[in-house]
Amino acid sequence: MIVMTDERHGPVVEVPPAAASHGYWRGVFSRLAKDKTAIGCTVILTAIVLAAVFAPLIAPSDPSVGSVLKRLKPVGEPGFLLGSDELGRDMLTRLLYGGRMSLITGIVPVALALIIGGGLGTLAGYMGGWINSIVMRTTDVIFAFPSVLMAVAISGALGAGLENMLLALTIVLIPPIVRISESVTTQVRSLDFVEAARASGAGSLTIIRAHVLGNILGPIFVYSTSLLSVSIILASGLSFIGLGAKPPTPEWGLMLNALRTAIYSQPIIAALPGVMIFIVSLSFNLLSDSLRSAMDVQR
Amino acid sequence: MINPSIEAHGVPFLETTDLRKHFVSGGGLLSGKPRVVQAVSNISFHVDQGTTLGVVGESGCGKSTTARLLMGLIERDSGAVRIEGKDIGGPQGLDIKEARRQMQMVFQDSFASLNPRMTIETSIMFGPRVHKVSKSEARRRAHSLLDRVGLQPERFAARYPHELSGGQRQRVNIARALALEPRMLLLDEAVSALDKSVEAQVLNLLLDLKDEFGLTYLFISHDLNVVQYISDRVMVMYLGKVMEIGPVEDIYNTPSHPYTQALLKAMPSMDPTQRTESAPITGDPPSPINPPSGCRFHTRCPHAEDVCQLLEPQLTVTRPEHFVGCHMADIDSGHSKAGNG
Numbered sequence: 001m002i003v004m005t006d007e008r009h010g011p012v013v014e015v016p017p018a019a020a021s022h023g024y025w026r027g028v029f030s031r032l033a034k035d036k037t038a039i040g041c042t043v044i045l046t047a048i049v050l051a052a053v054f055a056p057l058i059a060p061s062d063p064s065v066g067s068v069l070k071r072l073k074p075v076g077e078p079g080f081l082l083g084s085d086e087l088g089r090d091m092l093t094r095l096l097y098g099g100r101m102s103l104i105t106g107i108v109p110v111a112l113a114l115i116i117g118g119g120l121g122t123l124a125g126y127m128g129g130w131i132n133s134i135v136m137r138t139t140d141v142i143f144a145f146p147s148v149l150m151a152v153a154i155s156g157a158l159g160a161g162l163e164n165m166l167l168a169l170t171i172v173l174i175p176p177i178v179r180i181s182e183s184v185t186t187q188v189r190s191l192d193f194v195e196a197a198r199a200s201g202a203g204s205l206t207i208i209r210a211h212v213l214g215n216i217l218g219p220i221f222v223y224s225t226s227l228l229s230v231s232i233i234l235a236s237g238l239s240f241i242g243l244g245a246k247p248p249t250p251e252w253g254l255m256l257n258a259l260r261t262a263i264y265s266q267p268i269i270a271a272l273p274g275v276m277i278f279i280v281s282l283s284f285n286l287l288s289d290s291l292r293s294a295m296d297v298q299r
Numbered sequence: 300m301i302n303p304s305i306e307a308h309g310v311p312f313l314e315t316t317d318l319r320k321h322f323v324s325g326g327g328l329l330s331g332k333p334r335v336v337q338a339v340s341n342i343s344f345h346v347d348q349g350t351t352l353g354v355v356g357e358s359g360c361g362k363s364t365t366a367r368l369l370m371g372l373i374e375r376d377s378g379a380v381r382i383e384g385k386d387i388g389g390p391q392g393l394d395i396k397e398a399r400r401q402m403q404m405v406f407q408d409s410f411a412s413l414n415p416r417m418t419i420e421t422s423i424m425f426g427p428r429v430h431k432v433s434k435s436e437a438r439r440r441a442h443s444l445l446d447r448v449g450l451q452p453e454r455f456a457a458r459y460p461h462e463l464s465g466g467q468r469q470r471v472n473i474a475r476a477l478a479l480e481p482r483m484l485l486l487d488e489a490v491s492a493l494d495k496s497v498e499a500q501v502l503n504l505l506l507d508l509k510d511e512f513g514l515t516y517l518f519i520s521h522d523l524n525v526v527q528y529i530s531d532r533v534m535v536m537y538l539g540k541v542m543e544i545g546p547v548e549d550i551y552n553t554p555s556h557p558y559t560q561a562l563l564k565a566m567p568s569m570d571p572t573q574r575t576e577s578a579p580i581t582g583d584p585p586s587p588i589n590p591p592s593g594c595r596f597h598t599r600c601p602h603a604e605d606v607c608q609l610l611e612p613q614l615t616v617t618r619p620e621h622f623v624g625c626h627m628a629d630i631d632s633g634h635s636k637a638g639n640g
Binding site: 024 | 395399412414422
């Protein structure tokens with residue numbers, strides 16, 4: 001943005017004085033509310049979440065009851081709006097119910113990893129020195145394991161079950177978030193305004209809260225949302241080997257796996273669970289990108 | 300050694316003795332011998348209440364490190380900093396938070412020193428809020444300071460830093476520094492990045508503020524004209540050492556140290572008859588990683604003799620309040636020109 005300025009009187013463009021009462025976050029949300037992409041993504045995500053929550057009310061049939069005679073019906077078949085799967089169960093019903101498990105396995109581990117990994121990374125980046133060394137070297141150790149292997153090992157050791165799977169996924173997702181947080185914090189930390197805040201006598205936590213967080217959250221959010229789809233896919237992998245959701249529980253990743261044999265006969269149906277994962281993760285990604293640019297006051 | 304900070308003046312506002320900071324890098328498991336950058340080596344000086352000490356020197360001579368040491372932004376290896384005789388961080392002295400309330404700093408980069416996501420009002424209010432000033436009082440203070448530095452609060456308070464010009468941003472930084480009602484400002488190249496006309500305005504603002512609030516300044520700059528204009532006393536630094544310190548007219552009219560003489564000769568003159576025909580000193584200063592032995596300036600000094608390589612000169616008083624770190628100023632040093640100049 002270019003503003004014509006003269007030294008004595010400042011930018012010629014007038015800013016209405018009413019803006020003074022607006023806080024930073026209020027400004028962020030008002031900018032977000034004007035962003036069409038952000039509104040669209042919010043609508044889609046809200047619809048998917050509501051559909052999953054109220055699946056028993058809106059689903060046309062039972063997710064676990066099927067008939068072998070009606071297997072792999074195409075999209076639009078009477079009684080099967082989105083076709084049927086390899087066991088003759090209604091796809092629409094299973095996609096609605098499947099959202100419950102998949103949204104949980106996508107969002108919960110990423111949210112937990114964001115809080116823990118973001119906190120550790122910011123702390124390591126801001127403090128530097130030996131705190132940084134301890135946090136980052138530990139992260140490197142975990143990072144050295146392939147993520148799938150790590151997730152399998154942890155949930156295998158803890159035993160099957162949803163909670164253990166979520167825990168395993170969280171642990172796997174923490175290291176990359178720590179890395180990102182640490183590197184953006186290190187960049188912000190070296191800027192003079194952080195130095196000036198220290199010179200005003202503020203403590204580290206106050207400086208992180210007031211000066212650092214606003215400048216690092218954007219990139220960390222954007223990166224974390226890209227992990228949502230990773231988390232859903234990893235969860236489906238765990239389910240596939242019997243460490244997560246168990247059939248016949250509907251779950252997008254598990255469905256994608258089960259339907260892969262039908263890819264030649266009913267490609268559209270086989271792709272449907274993947275489309276859902278794609279829509280959810282893309283919506284989150286676009287939404288966080290909008291959030292990042294709404295947080296940037298220099299637009 | 301005569302310590303220039305011990306003078307018959309009563310207690311100076313700010314005083315340092317043997318301030319030292321050596322940065323160590325490397326020295327890890329595989330990187331071999333650590334490299335020690337001798338950024339600031341045992342410097343002592345004082346600034347009297349209500350006066351301005353100008354600090355000049357080439358890049359890398361330790362000017363900014365000195366300011367950051369005084370603020371406690373980097374930890375000093377040794378030495379003491381005292382405000383009105385009270386040690387900062389000492390047992391019966393001031394704690395660092397109180398010291399930072401009394402001393403504030405303005406940085407060179409006006410843009411980087413303001414949080415890009417904070418309105419300037421919030422930036423100015425931050426310091427007072429940290430020191431438990433109520434929100435309304437902090438806002439009132441911010442508005443009156445904005446007004447004082449020449450920015451109408453009703454138009455500028457809600458702006459973000461990128462919406463202001465460099466000069467306006469530096470005014471905001473000055474207001475921010477003053478928001479804690481400090482008694483001293485450390486101005487680290489505070490006007491160096493500004494256009495000449497804006498620089499003059501900000502300098503005059505600084506002079507006005509000094510009178511109005513009874514401030515004491517430490518003014519760091521590489522611009523000798525600006526330092527001459529604003530300072531009462533001047534300290535010349537070279538490779539982390541004080542070369543010469545004294546009253547401004549004294550330093551500018553009759554510099555005693557060869558380095559100061561060279562610096563002043565390098566100053567472009569407005570008088571066409573006073574041309575600078577050849578560069579008084581050439582090349583870059585030696586690296587502070589392995590500074591020269593003895594007098595650190597001997598590698599570039601036109602008067603260097605054996606004694607300069609062997610012995611480090613101590614600050615010697617030549618005229619009242621004028622101290623020079625050169626063997627030629629010390630009659631007993633053994634330098635052939637000692638006592639003449």
